[in-house]
Each structure stands twice: as C-alpha cells, then as structure tokens.
Amino acid sequence: MYSAIAANKRKTWFIMAMFIVIIGALGWAAGYLYGDPNIWYFVLIAGGIYALIQYFMAAKLATALNDAHEVGKDDQPRFYRTVENLSIAAGIPVPKLYVIDDPAPNAFATGRDPNHAIVCATSGLLEMMDDSELQAVLAHELGHVRNYDIRVMMIVFALVSAIGIISDIMLRMMWFGGGRGNRRSGDGEANALFMVVGLVVAILAPFAALLVQLAVSRRREYLADSSSALLTRYPEGLERALEKIRDHGSVMKHQNSATAHLFFANPLKSGSLAGLFSTHPPIDDRIAALKAMENKL
Numbered sequence: 001m002y003s004a005i006a007a008n009k010r011k012t013w014f015i016m017a018m019f020i021v022i023i024g025a026l027g028w029a030a031g032y033l034y035g036d037p038n039i040w041y042f043v044l045i046a047g048g049i050y051a052l053i054q055y056f057m058a059a060k061l062a063t064a065l066n067d068a069h070e071v072g073k074d075d076q077p078r079f080y081r082t083v084e085n086l087s088i089a090a091g092i093p094v095p096k097l098y099v100i101d102d103p104a105p106n107a108f109a110t111g112r113d114p115n116h117a118i119v120c121a122t123s124g125l126l127e128m129m130d131d132s133e134l135q136a137v138l139a140h141e142l143g144h145v146r147n148y149d150i151r152v153m154m155i156v157f158a159l160v161s162a163i164g165i166i167s168d169i170m171l172r173m174m175w176f177g178g179g180r181g182n183r184r185s186g187d188g189e190a191n192a193l194f195m196v197v198g199l200v201v202a203i204l205a206p207f208a209a210l211l212v213q214l215a216v217s218r219r220r221e222y223l224a225d226s227s228s229a230l231l232t233r234y235p236e237g238l239e240r241a242l243e244k245i246r247d248h249g250s251v252m253k254h255q256n257s258a259t260a261h262l263f264f265a266n267p268l269k270s271g272s273l274a275g276l277f278s279t280h281p282p283i284d285d286r287i288a289a290l291k292a293m294e295n296k297l
Contacts, residue, residue, distance in 0.1 A: 050165075054158030059110045059118050062154075062259050066108075066252075068098040068120050075099075078134075079126055083119055086139050090146050090231055095119045105129065105241075106250045108262035109141040109150050117145045128248065129241055136228050136237035137264055143227025149220045153262050218281045225286055226293065235290040242290075246283045 027043025054061075063070075073080040079097060087094045095109070095117035105125040111117035119141050129137060144150050229235035242265075250265035260268050266280045 051158065055112060055154070058154045058158050059112065059116070062108075062110045062262060063098050063118060063120060065256050065259055066100055066120070067254055068100045071097050071099050076126070078131075079121060082131070082135055082138055083142070086135065086142050086231060090139075090142055092142065092146055093117070095142075095145060097121075099123060099126070100252075100254075102252050102254065104250050104252050104267065105245050105248060105265075106252060106267055107137055107141050107264045108259070109144045110154055110262055111145065111150045112154060113148065113151060114145050117150060119145070122252070128244060132232075132234060132237035133241040133244065136232055136234065137241050139228035139231045140224045140238065140264060143224035143231070144220070147220070147223060147227060149224065152220070156261060221281050221286065222289055225290060229290060229293050235293050239287050239290050242283050242287050246287075 024040070024044045024047065027040040027047070031037050031039035031043075071079065076097065076099060079099070083097060084094050092114040095111065095114075096119075098118055098120035100106075100120060100122045102122040103124040104122055105128045107119070107121040107125055109117060109119045119138065121138070125137065126134065144153070225238060228238050232238075245265050250263070250267055251269055252267040255268060257268060260266065261280075263280075265283065
C-alpha cells in the first residue's frame with residue numbers, strides 16, 4: 001500500500017509536467033502557424049498559472065459544480081461522527097464535510113493532501129445506508145485521502161477543464177482570428193492548416209477529456225476498497241453498500257462528466273458516452289474482490 005501511495009505522488013508530478021508540455025506544444029503550434037513566437041510564451045505562462053490555480057482551487061470547484069454545501073457536527077452528527085472515528089483510526093486529520101442534496105447514493109473525496117481534504121456524501125447515501133455500510137463507504141473515501149488518490153484525481157479534474165478551455169480558444173481563433181497583420185504569401189495555407197487543426201481539436205476535445213479520466217487507473221478504486229476493508233475489518237459492510245448501489249443506481253440528478261471520476265460509483269447515465277467509457281470498475285467485480293478478502297482478514 002505504501003508503494004501505491006508513493007506511485008500516486010510520482011504520478012501527480014508526471015501529470016502536471018505533461019500538462020505544461022501539452023499546453024506548451026499547443027502554444028508553439030499556434031505561434032508557428034501565426035508567425036508570432038510570443039504566442040508560445042504567453043500560452044506557456046498562462047498554462048503554468050492555470051495549473052497553479054487549479055492545484056489550490058480544484059477541490060472548491062468540484063464541490064461547487066456538484067452543488068455541495070459544507071456541513072458541521074450539529075448539521076450531520078452521524079456523518080461527522082463516522083468520519084471522525086475513521087480519521088482517528090486511519091491517523092489522518094478530519095476532513096471538511098459536504099453534502100449534496102440528491103437521492104442517489106454516492107460520495108467522493110477531493111483535495112490536494114490529507115491536511116486539505118474534503119469528503120462529500122449525497123443525502124441519498126446518508127439515508128439509505130445503515131451504520132456499517134455508511135462506515136465502509138466513508139472508509140473507502142478516506143482511503144483515497146490516505147493513499148493520495150485525491151491529489152491525482154484533482155489534477156485530472158484540472159486537465160479536463162483545460163481541454164475544454166483550449167478547445168474553446170482554438171475555435172474562437174479559427175473563426176475570428178486573423179493572425180499577423182503583415183501576411184506572407186504562404187499565410188493562406190497556414191491559416192487553412194490552422195483551421196483544420198482547430199476543428200480537429202474541437203471535435204476530439206470531449207473524447208480527450210474522457211481519455212484523461214480513463215488514464216487514472218481503475219486500480220485506485222480496488223485499492224480504496226481494500227483500504228476500507230482493512231480499516232473497518234469488515235468487508236461485508238462495503239459489499240452490502242455496493243449491492244444497494246447496484247440495485248438502486250448511483251446516477252445523479254445533476255450530471256457533470258468533469259467530476260465523474262471522483263465519485264464512489266459512476267454518477268452518469270449508463271447510456272451516455274461518459275458512461276460507456278466509465279472510470280469505475282464494474283460493481284460486481286468490486287464485490288467479488290471484496291469477497292476474496294474475507295478469509296484473509
């Protein structure tokens with residue numbers, strides 16, 4: 001498990017480095033096609049600032065996009081008490097708690113590290129699960145916090161947002177931009193090429209966003225399930241919670257594909273494109289993996 005935590009930390013910096021490389025490459029392409037190298041510098045600097053802002057703000061954006069509101073001990077005593085006890089057992093600080101008013105049973109964790117973590121649950125999860133089931137689901141989310149999965153997922157969220165922004169900017173430049181004022185004889189071909197590149201990026205952007213989410217291995221869900229079983233010493237609780245979610249569904253009323261990879265179970269409609277390319281392992285496979293752990297605890 002410690003090797004998985006170390007791997008997640010390395011993966012975070014790798015993803016951030018790749019983000020800067022991709023932004024820089026796009027800036028270089030735009031600068032080359034428009035004959036202005038200053039575009040490359042501008043895009044690279046803006047990309048670095050954007051990555052830094054996302055690093056510190058993505059958790060708040062994730063809760064805002066899902067209409068989550070912060071709660072305290074007096075608002076949700078059962079929720080708070082369960083997370084507090086699990087946090088003490090896991091040896092991590094108690095995260096901030098948020099609730100989404102949605103009947104679908106689901107939850108997610110986000111933040112940049114255990115000292116700046118958020119655990120969010122839907123009202124449906126808090127109402128549907130008994131104490132052992134709720135404890136198991138929240139232990140799963142705290143497993144993401146403890147294993148530093150939340151940092152990796154936060155960067156993925158930033159990448160998905162960046163893809164949308166880049167696509168929008170390139171579309172606007174394609175339709176409204178004109179390049180340099182002093183045009184060369186080959187500028188017509190360059191502009192035609194740029195329009196093709198911009199159109200391709202705009203079309204492929206949603207698919208690229210899904211691929212970025214899929215780049216985060218499904219193994220992190222199995223690892224968090226294992227972390228939950230080890231923390232609670234009761235894998236049957238998580239099995240029952242997964243069975244309830246399988247039978248009742250986890251689709252949220254407020255659909256947001258950019259944060260779908262954060263959730264305990266897939267919050268998107270199974271018929272949607274994002275549902276077909278789900279970042280979550282099948283629930284039956286997760287249950288089978290937990291059953292295999294029962295005799296080992």
